[in-house]
Amino acid sequence: xxxxxxxxxxxxxxxxxxxxxxxxxxxxxxxxxxxxxxxxxxxxxxxxxxxxxxxxxxxxxxxxxxxxxxxxxxxxxxxxxxxxxxxxxxxxxxxxxxxxxxxxxxxxxxxxxxxxxxxxxxxxxxxxxxxxxxxxxxxxxxxxxxxxxxxxxxxxxxxxxxxxxxxxxxxxxxxxxxxxxxxxxxxxxxxxxxxxxxxxxxxxxxxxxxxxxxxxxxxxxxxxxxxxxxxxxxxxxxxxxxxxxxxxxxxxxxxxxxxxxxxxxxxxxxxxx
Numbered sequence: 001x002x003x004x005x006x007x008x009x010x011x012x013x014x015x016x017x018x019x020x021x022x023x024x025x026x027x028x029x030x031x032x033x034x035x036x037x038x039x040x041x042x043x044x045x046x047x048x049x050x051x052x053x054x055x056x057x058x059x060x061x062x063x064x065x066x067x068x069x070x071x072x073x074x075x076x077x078x079x080x081x082x083x084x085x086x087x088x089x090x091x092x093x094x095x096x097x098x099x100x101x102x103x104x105x106x107x108x109x110x111x112x113x114x115x116x117x118x119x120x121x122x123x124x125x126x127x128x129x130x131x132x133x134x135x136x137x138x139x140x141x142x143x144x145x146x147x148x149x150x151x152x153x154x155x156x157x158x159x160x161x162x163x164x165x166x167x168x169x170x171x172x173x174x175x176x177x178x179x180x181x182x183x184x185x186x187x188x189x190x191x192x193x194x195x196x197x198x199x200x201x202x203x204x205x206x207x208x209x210x211x212x213x214x215x216x217x218x219x220x221x222x223x224x225x226x227x228x229x230x231x232x233x234x235x236x237x238x239x240x241x242x243x244x245x246x247x248x249x250x251x252x253x254x255x256x257x258x259x260x261x262x263x264x265x266x267x268x269x270x271x272x273x
Contacts, residue, residue: 001083001084001133001134001135001180001240001241001243002241004026004029004030004031004083004084004237004240005029005030005031006030006031007031007032007081007083007084008031008032008033008034008075008079008080008081008082008083008084009022009023009026009031009032009033009034009082009083009084009085009086010033010034010035010036010071010075010082010084010085010086010123011023011026011033011034011035011036011086011088012036012037012060012062012071012086012087012088012089012115012119013036013037013062013088013089013090013139014035014036014037014043014046014057014088015037015038015039015041015042015043015045015046016037016039016042016046016191016192017189017191017192017193017229018088018139018184018186018189018191018229018232018233019035019037019046019086019088019089020042020045020046020049020229021228021229021230021232021233022086022088022137022232022233022236023035023046023050023055024046024049024050024230024233025230025233025234025236025237026053026084026237027050027051027053027055029237030053031053031083031084032053032054032055032079033047033050033053033054033055033056034056034057034058034071034074034075034079034082035047035055035056035057035058036057036058036059036060036062036071036089037059037060037089038059038060038061038199039199040059043057043059044057054079056074056075056078056079058070058071058074062087062089062111062114062115062118062119063107063110063111063114063115063118064118065114065118065121065122068115068118068119068121068122069118069122071122072122072123072126075123076126081130081132082123082126082127082130082134083127083132083133083134083135084134084135084136084137084240085119085123085124085127085134085135085136085137086136086137086138086139086236087115087116087119087120087136087137087138087139088137088139088184089111089115089139090111090112090115090139090141090193091107091108091111091112091193091196091199091200092151092154092193092194092196092216092219093107093108093153093154093196093197093212093216094150094151094153094154094211094212094214094215094216094218094219095150095152095153095209095211095212095215096149096150096152096211097152097153099209099211099212100152100153101206103203103204103205103206104153104204104206105153105156106204107200107201107204108153108154108156108157109156109157109160111157112154112157112158112160112161113157113160113161113164116138116161116164116165117164119136120136120164120168123136124136124168124179127179128172128177128179131178132178133178133179133180134178134179134180135179135180135181135182135240135243136165136168136179136180136181136182137181137182137184137236137239137240138161138164138165138168138181138182138183138184139161139184139186140158140161140162140165140183140184140185141154141158141161141185141186142185142186142187142248142249142250142253143155143158143159144158144159144161144162144183144185145162145185145253145257145260146256146257146260146270146272147159148272149272150211150214150215150218151215151219161183162183162185165181165182165183165245166183166245168181169181169245180240180243180245181245182236182239182240182244182245182246182247183245183246183247184232184235184236184239184247185246185247185248185249185253186227186232186249187226187249187250187253188222188223188225188226188227189223189226189227189228189229189232189249190223190224190226190227190228190229191223191226191229192223193219193220193223194216194217194219194220194223195220227249231249232249235247235249256273
């Protein structure tokens with residue numbers, strides 16, 4: 001899809017980080033915006049930063065199917081159409097696989113997997129019915145390509161998000177749809193991903209374990225040295241223009257992915273670097 005001006009973009013997780021950067025980049029392209037998040041203050045700040053763009057905001061817990069349905073109904077009802085859907089909302093929790101409680105997995109799966117699936121279910125049929133060009137961007141994470149120690153629960157959800165993205169892209173291609181899909185796999189980005197607990201529902205809060213604390217601190221340090229969210233947003237716009245499926249934020253990941261595949265084919269466990 002070459003032309004974005006005058007079209008409509010939906011971004012979940014738009015209150016900060018990559019979501020905010022996507023919203024502002026789309027606004028700069030002349031798009032109208034439907035922005036969603038659970039953080040009311042951050043969402044309002046993103047909307048204010050969008051300048052003269054037409055912006056609607058909606059407090060939305062993407063793990064809740066009815067909330068995402070309400071988001072879609074309002075968006076199509078008030079803006080009439082959707083051309084770019086960014087299922088971007090995501091949360092992180094670290095720790096060893098065997099120390100995670102059921103509530104930890106439920107929270108991660110709810111936002112990182114069900115958030116994507118709800119977005120697909122509520123928006124894509126209507127986007128297909130429009131019979132116009134369109135693009136779905138699912139924020140996966142490099143953790144959807146490489147499982148690393150101390151982030152198993154997060155990796156489980158991101159591998160699932162990658163599978164959902166690939167399956168969606170294949171389904172759309174097989175049915176001759178004009179819609180395209182990108183799986184965005186960022187590595188270290190200067191966001192508050194290590195502080196995801198700030199949005200965690202009280203009913204799913206668990207006592208932190210030492211391995212979880214170590215992982216959270218490691219992720220936060222990596223984020224501090226990462227690229228700016230605006231760089232990711234620029235890459236996303238390019239991927240939409242070029243109809244690129246897999247979007248890596250660091251060219252080194254391609255070589256690492258190739259090495260991992262080759263190692264797996266020998267039957268051995270890949271290294272973590």
